[in-house]
Amino acid sequence: MSNERDAREDPRLRVALAGLTLRNPVLTASGTCGYGPEYDEAIDYRRLGAFTTKSVTLEPRPGNEPARIVEVRAGLLNAIGLANVGLEGFLAEKLPFIERMPTTVFVNVAGHRIDDYVAVAAALDPHECIAGLELNVSCPNVADGLTFGTDAGLLGQLVSEVRAAVRRAKLIVKLSPNVTDITALARAAIANGADVISLVNTYVGMAIDVRSWRPLLANRTGGLSGPAIKPMALFAVHRVYREVAREAGVPLIGMGGVTTAQDAIEFMLAGATAVAVGTALFVDPTTPLKIAGGLSAYLDERGLGSVSDLVGQLKIE
Numbered sequence: 171m172s173n174e175r176d177a178r179e180d181p182r183l184r185v186a187l188a189g190l191t192l193r194n195p196v197l198t199a200s201g202t203c204g205y206g207p208e209y210d211e212a213i214d215y216r217r218l219g220a221f222t223t224k225s226v227t228l229e230p231r232p233g234n235e236p237a238r239i240v241e242v243r244a245g246l247l248n249a250i251g252l253a254n255v256g257l258e259g260f261l262a263e264k265l266p267f268i269e270r271m272p273t274t275v276f277v278n279v280a281g282h283r284i285d286d287y288v289a290v291a292a293a294l295d296p297h298e299c300i301a302g303l304e305l306n307v308s309c310p311n312v313a314d315g316l317t318f319g320t321d322a323g324l325l326g327q328l329v330s331e332v333r334a335a336v337r338r339a340k341l342i343v344k345l346s347p348n349v350t351d352i353t354a355l356a357r358a359a360i361a362n363g364a365d366v367i368s369l370v371n372t373y374v375g376m377a378i379d380v381r382s383w384r385p386l387l388a389n390r391t392g393g394l395s396g397p398a399i400k401p402m403a404l405f406a407v408h409r410v411y412r413e414v415a416r417e418a419g420v421p422l423i424g425m426g427g428v429t430t431a432q433d434a435i436e437f438m439l440a441g442a443t444a445v446a447v448g449t450a451l452f453v454d455p456t457t458p459l460k461i462a463g464g465l466s467a468y469l470d471e472r473g474l475g476s477v478s479d480l481v482g483q484l485k486i487e
């Protein structure tokens with residue numbers, strides 16, 4: 171598959187996502203590309219399907235102590251700890267750049283209380299340059315210590331309260347894979363008003379230094395991402411699509427190790443309407459653009475009129 175093609179003008183790559191039209195189905199994943207300015211030199215945003223920001227919380231957060239990131243075989247372990255500028259800092263310092271970004275922008279929202287998510291979502295919703303709000307639910311709730319995204323009841327409550335505060339922006343709920351049955355969480359999110367489901371966030375893991383006998387991450391554990399998780403992420407998309415999302419008519423954004431056009435095609439065949447690229451940006455920030463070019467070449471090869479013709483077409487009779 172050629173990665174050389176310029177995907178900018180290929181109308182076959184346009185996808186509809188919950189009433190939005192994306193230029194192509196390749197997005198950036200939250201937390202791997204800052205708020206936009208950081209990658210302005212490296213990525214031609216006019217050629218991106220959509221840009222997703224780092225998580226924004228109500229208050230600024232310094233994040234965890236270093237080491238916060240460790241390279242492991244075929245992936246990364248990170249324990250950044252939601253380091254971010256906070257809502258006020260985001261509105262003052264980051265939003266002006268986002269207003270000028272020539273692509274669809276999703277802002278990722280995180281919190282440790284339902285009220286915090288609601289406050290951030292309600293403050294961001296009126297800004298028309300933000301097409302969608304993506305809820306990062308892989309955070310513990312201070313009220314009971316449960317992670318929002320691992321308890322269907324708590325997730326349902328969170329999504330319902332945020333939904334009531336969000337009138338304009340699309341509501342994307344980003345699922346954690348650290349659960350026994352991810353379809354139960356997808357069901358809870360959809361029943362309470364999610365417009366789109368994105369999946370997956372990182373898998374909990376750890377790495378140990380055999381010289382010091384200590385964990386390599388100061389936080390002890392971290393989130394595993396990159397090619398190491400791709401087969402598991404693909405399976406999660408496949409299950410959520412077939413068991414919940416297809417029937418509900420809710421589109422999926424698939425992610426977890428997407429590095430090549432072939433990866434993107436696999437996720438789309440499994441049921442994703444779009445894919446997001448995270449860890450691969452650290453190797454080559456232009457990966458999403460190359461993937462879009464590879465999708466165009468694949469459509470040529472297969473004689474397909476639209477990339478949407480791939481969605482959910484996995485043959486499993």
Ligand SMILES: Cc1cc2nc3c(=O)[nH]c(=O)nc-3n(C[C@H](O)[C@H](O)[C@H](O)COP(=O)(O)O)c2cc1C
Binds near residue numbers: 199278449
């Ligand atoms: C360094 C790093 C920071 C991340 N920060 C966030 C974040 O702030 N919010 C979030 O929802 N996901 C965050 N993620 C998860 C990614 O958005 C993505 O779901 C995950 O890494 C799987 O995709 P990938 O294998 O392409 O990286 C982060 C991932 C990495 C590697």
